[in-house]
Amino acid sequence: MNSLPPNRHKSGKILLLRNREGILEAEAADYSHGPVQLICTFPFSYPEQFISVRTSDGEEIALLPNLLSLDSFSQIEARLELDRRYMIPRISRIISIRRKKNQWIWIVNTTYGDVTFWMDHLHENVSEINECCFIVTDREGRRYEIPDIGTLDPHSRSEWNKVK
Amino acid sequence: MGIHKERNSNVSGVAGSEWLVLTADVNQQLIFELLQLRVCDSKIGIYDSAGRVQRSYARQDIQSLLLREAVGGGSLHVTTNSQTIEIARFTTPHMEAYRKAMPELEHWIHSTWLTDWDQPSHDADEDKCPKCGKVARLGVLPCTHGKGKYTVLQHMSRYFKPYRHLMLYMAGLLILSVLFDMVPPYMTKMIIDDIATPAGNHKVLLWLISGLAVAQIVATGLQMSRGYLGIRMGGKLTGDIRRDMFHALMDQSIRFFDKRQVSQFIGRIHHDTDEVKHFLTDGLIQLLTQLLTAVFILAMLFHLNWKLTAIILTPVPVLMLGMLWLWPKVRTLWYAQWQSSIIIQNVIGEALQGIRVIKAFAQEKTEKTRFNIANDKMVQRTVSIQSMWLAMTPLFSLFTSLCGILIWYLGGRTVLSGEMTIGTLSAYTAYLMMFFGPVKWFAQSISWVNDAMGASERIMEVILAPVEIKDLPDAQPLKMPEGEIRFEDISYGYEKDRQILHDIQCTIAPGEMVGLVGHSGAGKSTLIHLLCRFYDPDAGQILLDGQDIRQIRQEDLRKHIGVVLQETFLFDGSIAQNIAYGCPDASAEQIIEAAVIANAHDFICRLPDSYDTKVGERGHRLSGGEKQRVAIARAVLLNPRILILDEATASVDTQTEALIQEALNRLIKGRTTIAIAHRLSTLRSADRLIVMERGRIVETGSHFELLQRRGLYHKLVESQKQKQDQDQSVEVHIG
Ligand SMILES: Nc1ncnc2c1ncn2[C@@H]1O[C@H](COP(=O)(O)OP(=O)(O)O)[C@@H](O)[C@H]1O
Ligand SMILES: [Mg+2]
Numbered sequence: 001m002n003s004l005p006p007n008r009h010k011s012g013k014i015l016l017l018r019n020r021e022g023i024l025e026a027e028a029a030d031y032s033h034g035p036v037q038l039i040c041t042f043p044f045s046y047p048e049q050f051i052s053v054r055t056s057d058g059e060e061i062a063l064l065p066n067l068l069s070l071d072s073f074s075q076i077e078a079r080l081e082l083d084r085r086y087m088i089p090r091i092s093r094i095i096s097i098r099r100k101k102n103q104w105i106w107i108v109n110t111t112y113g114d115v116t117f118w119m120d121h122l123h124e125n126v127s128e129i130n131e132c133c134f135i136v137t138d139r140e141g142r143r144y145e146i147p148d149i150g151t152l153d154p155h156s157r158s159e160w161n162k163v164k
Numbered sequence: 165m166g167i168h169k170e171r172n173s174n175v176s177g178v179a180g181s182e183w184l185v186l187t188a189d190v191n192q193q194l195i196f197e198l199l200q201l202r203v204c205d206s207k208i209g210i211y212d213s214a215g216r217v218q219r220s221y222a223r224q225d226i227q228s229l230l231l232r233e234a235v236g237g238g239s240l241h242v243t244t245n246s247q248t249i250e251i252a253r254f255t256t257p258h259m260e261a262y263r264k265a266m267p268e269l270e271h272w273i274h275s276t277w278l279t280d281w282d283q284p285s286h287d288a289d290e291d292k293c294p295k296c297g298k299v300a301r302l303g304v305l306p307c308t309h310g311k312g313k314y315t316v317l318q319h320m321s322r323y324f325k326p327y328r329h330l331m332l333y334m335a336g337l338l339i340l341s342v343l344f345d346m347v348p349p350y351m352t353k354m355i356i357d358d359i360a361t362p363a364g365n366h367k368v369l370l371w372l373i374s375g376l377a378v379a380q381i382v383a384t385g386l387q388m389s390r391g392y393l394g395i396r397m398g399g400k401l402t403g404d405i406r407r408d409m410f411h412a413l414m415d416q417s418i419r420f421f422d423k424r425q426v427s428q429f430i431g432r433i434h435h436d437t438d439e440v441k442h443f444l445t446d447g448l449i450q451l452l453t454q455l456l457t458a459v460f461i462l463a464m465l466f467h468l469n470w471k472l473t474a475i476i477l478t479p480v481p482v483l484m485l486g487m488l489w490l491w492p493k494v495r496t497l498w499y500a501q502w503q504s505s506i507i508i509q510n511v512i513g514e515a516l517q518g519i520r521v522i523k524a525f526a527q528e529k530t531e532k533t534r535f536n537i538a539n540d541k542m543v544q545r546t547v548s549i550q551s552m553w554l555a556m557t558p559l560f561s562l563f564t565s566l567c568g569i570l571i572w573y574l575g576g577r578t579v580l581s582g583e584m585t586i587g588t589l590s591a592y593t594a595y596l597m598m599f600f601g602p603v604k605w606f607a608q609s610i611s612w613v614n615d616a617m618g619a620s621e622r623i624m625e626v627i628l629a630p631v632e633i634k635d636l637p638d639a640q641p642l643k644m645p646e647g648e649i650r651f652e653d654i655s656y657g658y659e660k661d662r663q664i665l666h667d668i669q670c671t672i673a674p675g676e677m678v679g680l681v682g683h684s685g686a687g688k689s690t691l692i693h694l695l696c697r698f699y700d701p702d703a704g705q706i707l708l709d710g711q712d713i714r715q716i717r718q719e720d721l722r723k724h725i726g727v728v729l730q731e732t733f734l735f736d737g738s739i740a741q742n743i744a745y746g747c748p749d750a751s752a753e754q755i756i757e758a759a760v761i762a763n764a765h766d767f768i769c770r771l772p773d774s775y776d777t778k779v780g781e782r783g784h785r786l787s788g789g790e791k792q793r794v795a796i797a798r799a800v801l802l803n804p805r806i807l808i809l810d811e812a813t814a815s816v817d818t819q820t821e822a823l824i825q826e827a828l829n830r831l832i833k834g835r836t837t838i839a840i841a842h843r844l845s846t847l848r849s850a851d852r853l854i855v856m857e858r859g860r861i862v863e864t865g866s867h868f869e870l871l872q873r874r875g876l877y878h879k880l881v882e883s884q885k886q887k888q889d890q891d892q893s894v895e896v897h898i899g
Contacts (some may be wrong), residue, residue, distance in 0.1 A: 087194075
């Protein structure tokens with residue numbers, strides 16, 4: 001294996017905090033990195049793991065193996081930041097997937113509230129991330145995530161199995 | 165999405181000084197809620213759907229505005245009092261409107277009170293379809309709002325038009341043959357009632373019997389000729405549909421194929437048209453026959469004994485309801501089945517295209533498993549559809565036999581009471597059985613019809629998919645252009661939530677050779693794609709000799725742009741055919757001349773069949789450098805005014821590169837050239853270099869100017885030098 005590039009920190013030593021302007025900054029070993037951005041390297045497969053911390057010009061300063069390795073305050077800030085950076089609602093329950101005229105209508109509960117959305121064709125707008133994780137794209141290009149079809153309630157699963 | 169529907173409903177109703185209204189569809193708690201961001205001369209505020217203000221900021225308090233792009237959306241932040249606060253949050257479809265509004269918003273906060281500020285008067289959400297509020301998103305199959313089944317049928321019926329006369333014949337034959345089918349039972353009745361009595365007449369019997377035979381023969385003949393006509397028409401018709409599907413695919417823009425696994429279309433063109441063909445040749449005729457038969461028989465049954473018939477018909481409404489209930493379910497079942505067949509096709513297509521990688525990584529097992537999973541799913545679907553009918557058919561038979569028994573009982577009573585003759589009863593039961601034939605068939609035809617309808621919908625989905633990049637009706641033909649290219653404020657992103665090119669601005673003079681350099685992923689190829697009009701920019705325009713390229717017919721535009729890419733595709737055919745791909749009527753001399761210029765002549769002559777050597781999918785495979793020179797010869801023969809070389813020499817060794825470089829230098833003469841090269845040394849001859857970084861132009865100038873400036877280009881050159889030195893020292897060691 002190649003060795004990792006230098007210049008990076010172990011996650012335990014990173015602190016995330018907000019400056020007075022409300023922007024996320026990182027501090028490590030009494031050195032402030034200034035504003036940083038967080039990037040999920042596996043937003044669907046491992047949403048809370050492998051978080052890349054990067055400076056505002058995109059240089060990686062740390063790769064957190066897990067959010068849990070941060071101290072609790074940093075964790076809160078990190079979640080706040082990630083929730084706002086990844087605006088992909090997660091579908092928690094499928095009320096129905098129906099076809100009306102030439103449109104498929106999905107009625108679902110999501111982390112962003114209850115939504116009804118339309119799509120033209122199921123076969124072009126449902127894509128598989130892995131065996132149980134799917135991304136659903138509505139007519140206007142919004143994406144919704146089904147994190148794990150197997151863990152949804154039986155009703156949701158039967159709605160899903162009817163069409164997929 | 166429902167919650168976005170009443171967007172902008174009261175824009176004009178509020179204070180006239182609002183000059184910008186944008187939709188914000190996510191609130192601060194990250195819940196979908198329809199909000200509006202309204203900006204007037206003095207303030208910016210966010211309003212809920214009832215028009216109540218939630219937060220607002222006076223213009224003079226705002227220090228700056230910041231648009232933050234997230235995945236799946238974005239947010240607008242204001243900084244006041246050294247505090248940055250999120251004011252609006254929205255999903256991807258609204259992104260472009262915010263991007264467009266940003267320069268105006270910047271201008272607004274920095275202008276002094278109402279002096280140098282003149283309100284722009286556009287609706288930032290202008291890109292939306294006025295009918296359904298759908299953003300005109302590109303690369304998406306048609307916005308089908310308002311297009312119901314009717315349109316699909318309408319479009320399908322277009323295909324029948326050329327066969328109108330044939331269809332009339334068929335309809336005539338159909339009616340005749342159904343009528344003839346009806347004769348035998350009635351004759352049987354006559355035989356039983358009138359002849360098979362002690363007073364029967366032998367002569368009449370003979371007549372009736374021969375009549376019966378003739379009726380049978382005629383019916384069979386009619387059936388045969390009908391079938392023949394059906395097959396002829398169905399065959400031709402599906403040919404037409406297949407042709408249109410392929411043509412539609414060829415007319416699609418690159419975007420369409422970016423988004424899809426293309427292997428599916430092979431199967432779709434084949435399988436879906438086949439499905440429709442089956443329906444047209446067998447199904448439709450059957451359907452009409454059975455329908456007519458049912459009507460005639462019903463009439464006959466009523467004629468023979470209306471009371472009995474009324475009794476028999478009582479369960480029919482129940483059957484109808486059952487069918488209505490079944491209809492959508494069956495449709496979904498077929499659709500699911502079709503989807504799994506598409507998945508199988510994609511798995512096969514991918515595995516075959518990637519067979520070398522699969523072998524190299526010894527992943528045959530994984531691919532087999534992947535296929536098995538897809539296959540099992542399909543099997544499961546097929547079984548569930550077929551078992552549904554398997555259960556239906558015996559049930560139906562049971563139902564009909566019970567009906568028959570009932571009739572014998574009820575009819576027997578009427579015969580006993582003398583109201584009906586035995587002949588009538590036997591004819592009646594014969595007709596009844598004939599009647600249940602169609603009814604039973606209808607039940608099964610639900611499955612058929614749904615399958616065929618689904619197939620025709622999907623056919624239409626391909627044929628009617630709007631072409632993203634279309635020629636405008638007033639597009640001009642392009643005569644020999646001078647070759648001046650100007651990029652004006654170009655912004656572009658393949659996905660709306662990720663902009664790749666930002667405000668690109670540059671002019672390339674006619675005949676100039678420009679080198680485009682930058683790290684990989686900087687957006688160089690993307691810029692080239694926009695020039696070729698594979699995609700249209702989100703903002704700004706590209707001018708060729710001062711004319712927007714959107715005003716030029718695409719065919720003409722591409723005729724004058726020659727492209728040599730890193731990867732060349734050779735078609736199945738001879739080398740000569742491949743060289744002449746852009747100009748099929750080139751003579752052999754021209755082809756050889758082009759090959760000579762491209763430094764390809766010598767290697768071609770070394771091939772066993774020289775210019776007639778088969779290349780492409782089957783046949784002789786060329787090495788990377790050889791393919792590249794065929795591609796250059798192609799461009800030479802096209803003789804374009806504008807030449808684009810995208811990493812044309814990236815995949816070859818230094819010696820071949822020298823050969824190619826030599827060919828390119830000949831090719832470049834007198835043409836406007838944009839060359840992208842990984843090895844900066846190959847761009848030495850460029851008049852000017854344009855350095856790109858993360859979708860922006862950061863430097864331009866000649867090689868020496870840029871070196872002196874010690875910017876990004878300097879860095880790139882230095883790092884390559886180092887690498888070269890290393891390589892050389894390695895070579896020395898080995899040597
Ligand atoms: N068809 C595509 N769909 C989506 N993104 C693309 C597509 N092609 C290129 N990109 C992205 O655009 C960026 C610029 O790519 P490109 O213009 O090919 O870079 P280069 O400068 O190396 O030629 C890359 O980050 C790439 O991921
Ligand atoms: Mg490239």
